[in-house]
Amino acid sequence: MKLLESVEQPTPNGSIPSDALLATYNLVVRYGAAVALDGVSMYVGKGEMVALIGPNGAGKSTLLNTLSGINRPAAGKIICNGKLAHVPEGRQLFPELTVEDNLRLGAYRGGSRDPSPMYELFPQLHRLRHRRAGGLSGGEQQMVAIGRALMAHPDIVAVDELSQGLAPIVVSDIANHLVSLNKQNGTAVLLVEQNAQLALDITSRAYVLENGRISKEGRSADLARDPAVHKAYLGGQVSR
């Protein structure tokens, strides 16, 4: 998607496969004098589900906004060998437009504007299609937000705070949709979550982002058992 001159030493993380769908190398992002991302190297493979967990203010949303081209990196490199769609934190729908118009605008970059595949994925959106998006429940809005991103026919979809403000049952319903989308279409998923339990449950690999740096990475199941991760993000004793 974009290449930036890599001014620093070769990445310390030698484990990024060359065929990764999306990869960042020593990504640095600054807001004025503040460093939001401080040398982040991570990747998502083809058809992979990857979690990015970490506390509030760690830089998770900054990373997604940089991948989407909203923020400009100060240093480092982003390689994207496919199309990325971004479901932003807080849904960010177009509230005065209808559900159908919201979905159709997701295809603005090109491709089919027919929203019917999204109605197959989220059947309940079909009867809501002529309603204004601003009047929907949080869960329905999250479905529209995901559907709008998927309308771009992405190879990878990055979801920022899927669970924010939603009831657990709604979250697990939408999460199941993401899993089946991943299984059926091979769409890779980068799930950014404060709800680490959910994120580690449905992904195969995960990163922990703290203070703008990747502090831990590994298989999701291993991270879920890691005492430090457990203490910080899963609240309490190891119970699995």
Place this chain on the structure above:
Amino acid sequence: MTAFVEYLMTGIARGLVFALLAMGFVFIYRVTRVVNFAQGAFAVFGGFITYSLLRAGVPQGVSELLAILAAALIGLIFGIITIAGDLPLLASLIITIGLSILSEAILMLIWGTTPITYSGLTGHDFVILGAFIQRQYLIVVLASLALFALVALAFGRTYFGKAMTACASNPYAAKLSGINVKRMGLVAFMLGGALGGAAGVLITPLSPMTYDADVSLAITGFAAAIVGGLTSPGLAVIGGLVFGLAEQFVAGYWSPSNETAVALALLIILLLWQARRMRLEGLE
């Protein structure tokens, strides 16, 4: 009764012209968050360009359309100057005031300070309830209504129009969907230029246009746009009608010299009402 009908017709026609200006404010503000105080200049250019084209022998109808296109182009240029630099909103707003002053200077250099006018489409005036109504008033009403319908269709029915609404609604999400929000801002400026140009083209046959008419036109258009909080095109049309009618009835039954004072008083009342409304909404 005769006088009343005359004031009513004149007020509606002038009100619709103000509404065209107000919609220019609304579209530019919605997409760019810039209050374009050079909006009146588009109308003045529209009037003067039509005048020169007609004098050069360009047929009626064609002259008016060309003037509207020229105003759209001027809108685009003003838009580039105003928003291309990623300046703070306040700086952009000051730039539009500068562009308004610059426009007056350019208009004076090209056309001088003498007021101009031209006759609208000629034909018989008609009589409603005993009042003679110039045909131009009818043309103003029909042309403005046609423009409103066109704009409503463009925004409500087309994909591009919805993408523009999306930019106004949530610029961040629009960017994520791949919409070039800045380019949409320039399109909004072009649209504002065309609507302002149309306002000037329509109003010049009714009241002579001067090079420095832009400020009073902009103030009235802004006042009408404020009725809809600068974001609602429909309420801006109602605002335009309120101002057009108020102006005519004040001028007719009271004194023409009170026209501007009453318009400004109405504007202040509207601003206070809007501020109160926004505060109440903020408390919800």
